[in-house]
Amino acid sequence: MIELMDATAAKIVLAVQRGDSINRVASKIDVSYSWVYDWIERLEDAGVVAITDSGLQIVDHEMRQQYAEMIAALYSRDTISQEDAYVIPHFAGMEFAYTEIDAAYVWTHGGYQIARGHDDYPVFIEVHDRDIERWIAFFQQFGVDTTINERPDASDVDGNVHYVLFPKTDGIDAEWVDGNPVIPLDTAVDQMMENRPAYEPALEIIANEYDRDVDASHHSAMSGD
Numbered sequence: 354m355i356e357l358m359d360a361t362a363a364k365i366v367l368a369v370q371r372g373d374s375i376n377r378v379a380s381k382i383d384v385s386y387s388w389v390y391d392w393i394e395r396l397e398d399a400g401v402v403a404i405t406d407s408g409l410q411i412v413d414h415e416m417r418q419q420y421a422e423m424i425a426a427l428y429s430r431d432t433i434s435q436e437d438a439y440v441i442p443h444f445a446g447m448e449f450a451y452t453e454i455d456a457a458y459v460w461t462h463g464g465y466q467i468a469r470g471h472d473d474y475p476v477f478i479e480v481h482d483r484d485i486e487r488w489i490a491f492f493q494q495f496g497v498d499t500t501i502n503e504r505p506d507a508s509d510v511d512g513n514v515h516y517v518l519f520p521k522t523d524g525i526d527a528e529w530v531d532g533n534p535v536i537p538l539d540t541a542v543d544q545m546m547e548n549r550p551a552y553e554p555a556l557e558i559i560a561n562e563y564d565r566d567v568d569a570s571h572h573s574a575m576s577g578d
Contacts, residue, residue, distance in 0.1 A: 357399055360427065362392050363420035366401060367444035372408035380532025381443045383436060425494035433497065433514040438476050439533060442516075445491045447484045450527035450534045452519055453477035456541035457555040459533050461562075465555035474514045475504050479527075479536065482520035492516055538563060 361384060368381045379389040393409070396402040401413045411417050424444065428437070442449055451458070455477045457465050469475065480488050485501065492499050498515040505515070527534035535541070542565065545552035556567045 357396070357401070357416075358419075358423065359392075360424070361388070362396060363424050364440065364444070365389055365392050366396065366411060366417050366420050367424060367446075368440075369402065369409050369411055370446070371410045374408055377529075377532070378409065382440050383532065421494075429494070429496040433495070435471070435474060435514070438474060438514045441492075441495060441497075442476075442478060445488065447487060447491075448481060448525050448527075448534075449488075450479045450525050450536050451477065452479045452536045452541075453517075453544060456536050457545060457552060459530050459535040460538060460541055461555050461558045462531055464558050465552075467551055472513050475517050476514065477504075477517045477519065479519045479521050479525050481525065482522045485518060485520050488516075488518055538565070542567060 361382075364382045364384070365378055368378050373381075375390050375393055376386055378393075379386045382389075393402060393404065397404055399413075401411070401416050403410050403412045421444065428441065433441070439451075454467060454469065454475075457467075489499050498505075499518055500515070501518050501520065504517050525534075526537055526540070528537055529535075536544075538559070542556070542559065545556055546567075549556070559565055560567045
């Protein structure tokens with residue numbers, strides 16, 4: 354089994370949710386489909402993953418835990434990159450959706466950034482209220498700070514990447530874009546409209562790509578005040 358102690362294999366196993374396709378897993382961890390397919394076959398032969406008619410599922414949960422400890426140890430020793438910041442939440446095994454700045458970032462395929470830098474990179478995610486303590490403990494494994502409902506000052510957190518959690522008690526509504534769960538486009542646009550000057554470039558991208566009349570949405574939002 355020593356040949357299976359590989360970082361890519363670990364990311365694949367940790368990212369798998371019951372029913373996922375190979376393509377979905379590849380998108381989650383930003384690795385080519387062919388490379389993930391090759392690893393899935395090896396992991397299936399080793400009895401770690403099963404390929405079923407309804408998708409992938411983990412069958413060796415002890416091995417998954419070993420992968421979790423290995424990946425946490427690797428990430429906690431190094432600076433987490435912007436790319437990895439969007440991979441790590443997939444390892445938690447809990448439902449989430451990107452929101453706020455990250456809703457604009459995901460819906461524009463990374464085409465829009467605001468008020469973030471390499472030395473201060475908060476990631477904004479909706480999570481179930483019941484999972485808050487588990488999320489905090491999960492990120493602690495990686496040596497990553499978390500805050501709830503509010504972005505902290507950069508001086509109040511350790512490291513460059515940190516997560517801002519928005520607890521939801523009434524369920525999480527998510528769509529998948531580029532391998533990432535994100536709040537629905539209409540909800541994201543509504544959020545952006547609340548601070549339209551800052552999000553104008555993102556709204557232009559969204560209007561063009563998704564054929565959304567953001568001016569009409571803006572007028573509607575304003576007339577409802």
